[in-house]
Amino acid sequence: MSTSLHIIGGGMAGSEAAWQAATAGVPVVIHEMRPTVGTFAHRTGSLAEMVCSNSFRSDDDEQNAVGLLHWEMRTAGSLIMEMADAHRLPAGGALAVDRDPFAEAVTERLRSHPLVTVVDEEVTDLPRDGHWIVATGPLTGSKLAEAIAAEAGQDSLAFFDAIAPIVHADTIDMDIAWRQSRYDKGDTEDERTAYINCPMTRDQYEGFIDAMLAADKTEFKEGETAGYFDGCLPIEVMAERGRETLRFGPMKPVGLTNPHDPTNKPYAVVQLRRDNKLGTLYNIVGFQTKMKYGAQKDVFGMIPGLQSASFARLGGIHRNTFINSPTLLDEQMRLRSQPNVRFAGQITGVEGYVESASMGLLAGRMAAAEIQGQALPPVPEMTAMGALVTHITGGADAKSFQPMNVNFGLFPPVDAKGGRRGRQVRYKMYTDRAKAAWTDWLGLRAAAE
Template sequence: DEVQRTLANHPNIEIVRERVDALPDAGLTIVATGPLTAQTLAESIVQATGEDRLAFFDAIAPIVHRDSIDMSKCWIQSRWNKRTEASNEDGDYINCPMTKEQYETFVQALVDGEKTEFKEWEADTPYFDGCMPIEVMAARGVETLRYGPMKGVGLDNPYDTTEEHPQGRWPYAVVQLRQDNKLGTLWNMVGFQTKLKYGAQVELFRTIPGLENAEFARLGGLHRNTFINSPMVLDRQLRLRNAGHIRFAGQITGCEGYVESAAIGLMAGLMAAAEHRGEDWTPPPPTTALGALLGHVTGDAEAETFQPMNVNFGLFPPLHEVKKKQRKEAYTARAKADLGEWLASRERVPA
């Protein structure tokens, strides 16, 4: 392996292969232990970050690009909040209503859908109440979801009004989506963590009213994993807020994918090198893949719903003025130009 040989032969690098059971008290440190961090080190991370800020598995709900949602069938409202006539956007949730027939068909499809099996090493991954796969809940009874994440109570459907209910009647059931990033470009399907196979997810979730043409930034899943709540515990330089000598990098920061993990690791290394030299390090622009991913894990994601994420165009500052079919090309062109300027403006940090 070329990378391993390069590191092993580098005069300034010493490779020590031994178990680390605790975070160090001093010295510039980068923790990049990945999804199977040893229990002893994980306990040390918990002590440094807080018990509720280190996850041992990810319960991922699908995330939808906001501009692919058909708002002629949905509306924005928080439960029990009354909308005004002047606004259809008073609340935190996009609501996709279902009739009784649509709901029952949907529940049966959840139960019948093809699932991904746990790998042997994650077979004992527990189901906690807040992370129960949607299809497991559906299998408990046809009404279970209607009294759980698909509850329609307290939501006034503006597309189903009567003289008695001028604001709209409550839907029989509803799928809610909540904003997942500060830009408002990504919305999370609330309570829809799932082990359905990806193809089955896309096919089924596009039967939901308003999501017929949904584009997914991420599909659902449940895996054995170890990752910190980075937006809550890391600063913009990937340092622990309460232990600035320690940085985190790679998959444990809550990025998904080999390229993304390597990218965060590269930036963590550049940051640490600059800090060691007493220099400032300016991050890549948020219009680039590097900058968008870094921004997402260090504060732009919603900490309350934070789950591992691949890089995708939904993390980039939107280009609303560009037609939808041309946006990906425009995002790419802007990213290349801005990355080029960033590279040209900074001095190389010597190894």
């Protein structure tokens, strides 16, 4: 039997899986179809390319489940987190990343590793021999998707994901817009000014909503019946749910004061977040869209401060495929019908960069242990990674399975004896319990003692 691990896909999950396995001493071959075969969303052939937001979301490891996931990954020697930290951008309490240098650094680290080989080729079938991880992400090639569906005995599920536009910073009118993070979050002045805010009056907001709802949009093709993931809804879909929806979502005006007009509270605020270290590019926060390109320029040009904005990238929409993991995968993330193949990342039904990478981390470790004749114990379900892997391998209802971000609702409840506890206390109980369990699982506590 081959002692090498083959990984299909060099995104967040595939890159992390390769790093974990190679670090454990197992030879790895990454099969990545880019740049030979392109996709709708990718622009380069780099590994771990960020195609949507440049944010890993909250980095608070005491009060936030995704921040806890960051902590667990860092503790496990995650390459993705190491490179994210090395290419971090000011973003208040969030972990935002300078996307191109980040991907280039991940690529360089993996290509230079003596146990890692990167092959630029498309894999179109599920191999029957050897050890494999499928980490092809939301844009799995059509032939491989068909092979997966055939092997699983059912169609893959699918939903549609949207991408937010990116603006050239020097084309934003700063006589109208201003720099400030919500509630002035951030430890430094650079972090507290990492966001650019564009204010709207009520009339401007109403006109913007009307134009957006009337704009030409990309629609599903005939026979496509998939829905959207709630965590990444197109902005016009949110608006269709109610005219005020955006004011309580990405356009909420709270925690901000316009220095150009400090006595008047904006009715709504459009925020832009720094997208690269140079500060030359900003993405419009929460503005994933399915509007056609021409309509985007017209509608987004109605935003005060963006009247003359130049776009480095307009928004878009793409099909996002994932499998019904609770019915198809065992507790080791192996395909039940073909256990030489593991799945990892977004194709398993986790949503988000960090969630995808974390499932790659586990799959890489599990595969490496198996190749070396060992077996990893189950990941404690009270940890962030344990909660995710439990969810996708049997914890979720298969009939209603949908992509999921990490959240405390996936964790076993904490012991709340002593009366009702405040949210901050409960969340700290979750994270303290998780850190102890994760440290034990990694074997770090015994080593430290």
